[in-house]
Amino acid sequence: MSTPGAAPAGTGIRLHAPAPGWALDADVVVVGSGVAGLTAALRCAAAGRSTVVVTKARLDDGSTRWAQGGIAAALGEGDTPEQHLDDTLVAGAGLCDGEAVRLLVTEGPDAVRRLIASGARFDTSAETGEIELTREGGHHRRRIAHAGGDATGAEISRALVEAVHTAGIRTVENALVLDLLQDAEGRTAGVTLHVMGEGQHDGVGAVHAPAVILATGGMGQVFSATTNPSVSTGDGVALALRAEGEVSDLEFVQFHPTVLFLGPDAEGQQPLVSEAVRGEGAHLVDADGVRFMVGAHELAELAPRDIVAKGIMRRMQEQGAQHMYLDARHFGAEMWEQRFPTILAACRAHGIDPVTEPIPVAPAAHYASGGVRTDLHGRTTVPGLYACGEVACTGVHGANRLASNSLLEGLVFAERIAEDIALTRPAGTGPGIPVPSTGPLQPAEARQEVQRIMTEGAGVLRSAESLRRAAAALEDLYATALSAQEADGKTAVPGTETWEATNLLCVARVLVAAALRREETRGCHWREDFPERDDAAWRRHLVVRLSATEKRALVVTTTDSADFPSVQHPLSQEQST
Numbered sequence: 001m002s003t004p005g006a007a008p009a010g011t012g013i014r015l016h017a018p019a020p021g022w023a024l025d026a027d028v029v030v031v032g033s034g035v036a037g038l039t040a041a042l043r044c045a046a047a048g049r050s051t052v053v054v055t056k057a058r059l060d061d062g063s064t065r066w067a068q069g070g071i072a073a074a075l076g077e078g079d080t081p082e083q084h085l086d087d088t089l090v091a092g093a094g095l096c097d098g099e100a101v102r103l104l105v106t107e108g109p110d111a112v113r114r115l116i117a118s119g120a121r122f123d124t125s126a127e128t129g130e131i132e133l134t135r136e137g138g139h140h141r142r143r144i145a146h147a148g149g150d151a152t153g154a155e156i157s158r159a160l161v162e163a164v165h166t167a168g169i170r171t172v173e174n175a176l177v178l179d180l181l182q183d184a185e186g187r188t189a190g191v192t193l194h195v196m197g198e199g200q201h202d203g204v205g206a207v208h209a210p211a212v213i214l215a216t217g218g219m220g221q222v223f224s225a226t227t228n229p230s231v232s233t234g235d236g237v238a239l240a241l242r243a244e245g246e247v248s249d250l251e252f253v254q255f256h257p258t259v260l261f262l263g264p265d266a267e268g269q270q271p272l273v274s275e276a277v278r279g280e281g282a283h284l285v286d287a288d289g290v291r292f293m294v295g296a297h298e299l300a301e302l303a304p305r306d307i308v309a310k311g312i313m314r315r316m317q318e319q320g321a322q323h324m325y326l327d328a329r330h331f332g333a334e335m336w337e338q339r340f341p342t343i344l345a346a347c348r349a350h351g352i353d354p355v356t357e358p359i360p361v362a363p364a365a366h367y368a369s370g371g372v373r374t375d376l377h378g379r380t381t382v383p384g385l386y387a388c389g390e391v392a393c394t395g396v397h398g399a400n401r402l403a404s405n406s407l408l409e410g411l412v413f414a415e416r417i418a419e420d421i422a423l424t425r426p427a428g429t430g431p432g433i434p435v436p437s438t439g440p441l442q443p444a445e446a447r448q449e450v451q452r453i454m455t456e457g458a459g460v461l462r463s464a465e466s467l468r469r470a471a472a473a474l475e476d477l478y479a480t481a482l483s484a485q486e487a488d489g490k491t492a493v494p495g496t497e498t499w500e501a502t503n504l505l506c507v508a509r510v511l512v513a514a515a516l517r518r519e520e521t522r523g524c525h526w527r528e529d530f531p532e533r534d535d536a537a538w539r540r541h542l543v544v545r546l547s548a549t550e551k552r553a554l555v556v557t558t559t560d561s562a563d564f565p566s567v568q569h570p571l572s573q574e575q576s577t
Contacts, residue, residue, distance in 0.1 A: 013242045013439040013546065014179045015502060016494045020192055020206040024170070026052040028421060029191055029209040031177045031236065034064035035153075036389030036410030037215030038160035042118070043418030044213075045169050052207050053164065053171045054193055056216070056231045063217040063229060063390065064407065065157045069136055069276045070146035071115075071411070072404035073108040076133045079141045081105035088405060091138045091304040092398025093523035094539050095249070097564035100376060100395040104405070104412050111411045112145065120159035122147045136275040136403035138304040144404050149339045150274050156407065172201060176496055177235055180212060180243040180385060188212050188384025191239075196496055211421050214240065214372060214380075214387040215414070219507045221447075221500075223365035224455040227256055227272045233500040234507035236391035240372040241506060242439070245382045246545045248393045248564075249370030250507070251514040254401055254524045255460045256366035257308040258284075260359065261323035262350060267451070270364050271346040273326055275403045278302055280339065282328035285358065286315055289327075306400045306524040309363040313460050316362070325358035363460050367406060369397040369524065370514075373543065375567040378417035386421075388413040395564040399523025440481035442505050444497035449477065450504045458512050463528045467516040474509050513554050514542045541565070 030041045033055035045051045055062065074084045084105040089096050116122065122145045123132045133142040147155035164171065174196045181190040190208040195201045216236030220228025237247055258278070260271040278284070278301045283291050292315045297303035303311075312324050328336070333355045336344045347354050372380050372387040374394050380387050388394075389410040396409050457470025485491045492498040520534040521527050540559045547553035559565050 012548070015242075015439065015499055016441050016491055017178050017192065017194065017499075018204045018494065020204050022201050022205040024052055024172075024205070024207045026050045026170070026207060026209045028052070028211045028213065029054060029207040030213045030215060031055075031191065032062060032215030032217060032389065032391070033059045033161070034062035034215060034217055034389055034410060035156055035160065035407050036414045037062070037213065038164055039115075039411055039414035040213050040215060040388060040418050041169055042160070042163055042167060043415055044421055045167050047418060047422035049421060051169050052209070053169055054175045054177060054191070054207060055171070055173055056176055056235070058173055059161045059164065059171060060157045061229070061231070062157070063232060064153045064410075069150070069274045069404045070134065070144040070152040071112060071156070071407040072136075072139065072143050072402070073112045073145065073408055074105060074141075074143055075109055075112065075131060075145065076142055079143050081109070083141055084108070084143060087139050088396070088402045089398075091400050091402035093306075093400055093533065094398065094535060095523070095541065095562055096398035097395025100564070103376060103416075104396050104409060107412050107415075108408045111408070111415060115156065115159070115411060118159055118163050120147070120156050122152075122155075123149065134276055135279040135302065137278065137299070137302045137308060138402045139302075144276065144279070146276065148341070150276060150342045153407070172207070175201075176499060177216065177239060178204070178499065180239055180382070181206060181208065182243060182382075186244070186383065188382060194496065194499070210384055212385050213378070213417055214385065214391050215389045215410070216391045218368045218390040219504070220365045220368075222450060222454050222504050222508050222511070223459065224267045224451040225259070225270050226268070226365040227259060227270060228365070229269055233503050235500070235503050236387065237372055237510075238503035238506040240380060240382065240385065240387070241510070241546050243382050243385065244545065244548055245380050245385065246373045246543050247371060247510060248373040248541050248543045249399070249514070250368065250511045250544065251518050251525045251542065252369040252397070252399050252523055253365060253511065254305055254367040254369055255309045255363040257305055257312050257363050258326050258361040259364035259366075260347065260350065260352075261362045264322055271343075271350070272366075273343055273359055273361055274340070275305070277326065277328055277340060277343065280328075280331070280335075282326050282331070284308070284312065285325050285327050286319060287321065287325070292324075304400055305403065306526075309460060309524070310526060312361070312363055323360045323362040326361045327358040328354055329356060329358070331355070365459075367401050369393075369399065369401050373567065374413075376416065377420040378413050379420065379567050381567055386417045388417055399525060439502070440478075440485040441492040441494060441498045442477065442481055442501040443492045444501055446477055446501040447497070447504055450474070450501070450508050454508050454511070458515055461526060461528055462515055464516065467512055471509075471512045471516060474505060474512060477505055478509065510544050510554060513556055514544060517542055517556055517558070
């Protein structure tokens with residue numbers, strides 16, 4: 001049992017925020033409304049658990065909505081989970097957790113079928129009525145199911161949002177999660193959050209629950225140019241770190257090779273040109289029309305994303321160019337309009353017609369392969385806290401995510417979390433105990449400064465010199481705010497912009513620390529000063545946490561092998577039905 005009035009375990013670092021002015025009670029609170037969050041909510045509710053969904057924007061406005069390519073699963077004739085496993089392991093460059101990948105590929109096909117049963121409508125063949133399957137980078141088979149041509153994420157989001165409404169699950173929209181509530185023994189007891197705007201709930205409040213599922217998506221906004229929506233500010237990773245959770249492999253940020261180039265100073269969310277365009281036969285060319293990926297890899301333009309991104313960057317360096325081109329003029333107008341209507345519209349909105357001219361493209365931050373460390377049931381190192389989707393590090397992606405495995409990972413591991421919650425209930429969870437705020441808030445303008453630092457020092461090309469500069473600049477931002485707080489107790493005014501800037505700085509510091517430690521090139525981590533993969537020294541994971549005794553310190557440890565370390569809970573859990 002919890003001891004009344006005792007301070008909970010953890011770092012003691014929390015975001016400065018007003019005390020909660022309202023509260024809800026539930027068995028489970030899900031933070032995020034993409035494929036992972038909504039699937040988890042639906043399955044938990046179906047198991048009889050009282051569930052609340054908290055989401056930063058609208059229910060249908062997460063990263064899932066922007067997914068163009070599709071969802072990968074061995075659904076086609078002649079394809080097998082074993083072949084899907086092989087492709088995933090190759091893309092992951094030696095750091096995938098084999099058991100996690102096997103679960104993904106074996107449970108994936110039925111999970112997709114359940115998604116279809118929930119109302120998702122994928123494109124089918126007019127002749128056979130079977131799901132049309134396409135191919136993307138790193139896949140040796142056509143196994144990508146898509147909807148609306150290039151609007152798969154939007155269709156999945158539509159179906160799941162509709163199912164959530166039908167199920168009558170409570171939702172709190174436009175709510176930024178702040179911190180985890182924990183009882184005196186460190187068990188999860190809910191979350192604090194801030195609702196932006198008027199509604200049923202307004203301002204800072206709390207949802208009390210013994211189980212919290214983080215499904216907050218990515219952290220692409222840590223870079224100046226990204227395919228991620230503006231809400232992707234690493235909130236879940238930062239929350240877990242402040243609660244003394246562990247994160248792993250954050251250095252492996254995937255830069256999508258083909259993002260519409262809008263100029264060297266373009267910032268924020270950039271239009272994505274899906275890998276599926278290359279899967280249908282588009283060619284990467286330089287300004288002279290030369291296909292530079294031919295001969296660079298057996299799959300040419302369909303090599304894993306890290307290889308294609310590096311190929312583009314190398315060609316840009318060689319030629320002093322700011323971008324390359326994706327040439328799909330041979331598709332013709334009809335194919336563009338039917339297969340890729342979303343991409344066609346985005347290009348034309350920026351004055352480019354891919355029917356008649358090549359598309360200027362360059363890599364931009366896209367997907368975080370690392371995140372909050374979990375086991376095979378989505379459990380983190382904090383009892384009662386789960387994570388799934390892009391915010392999590394399940395071990396599936398290793399050093400580089402295979403195209404279209406992300407939606408499948410969110411789907412499969414959300415179901416596994418719900419199954420665990422249906423069988424397991426944390427023992428003796430008491431109410432969350434307020435913890436004094438000790439971490440300074442960053443001013444709103446720090447967001448752009450973090451993005452500039454990260455883009456210059458920790459982007460596609462990295463070196464010890466660039467990473468050290470980035471680390472020093474980020475540390476200076478933190479130290480300046482901390483000194484002001486310690487000198488006179490002042491910090492930036494609490495609010496959405498300062499909370500987001502603070503979260504971005506937190507995840508940026510971790511990413512740079514891990515990238516500086518990993519002295520090799522592997523997957524989507526590219527060190528110019530260590531250009532080769534070094535299995536002897538670095539076929540292992542980096543695990544990072546915040547020090548519980550020194551609030552400024554990052555504790556970075558290296559595992560003994562490539563095996564993903566087990567999640568150890570200091571507290572026991574009681575089985576319950």
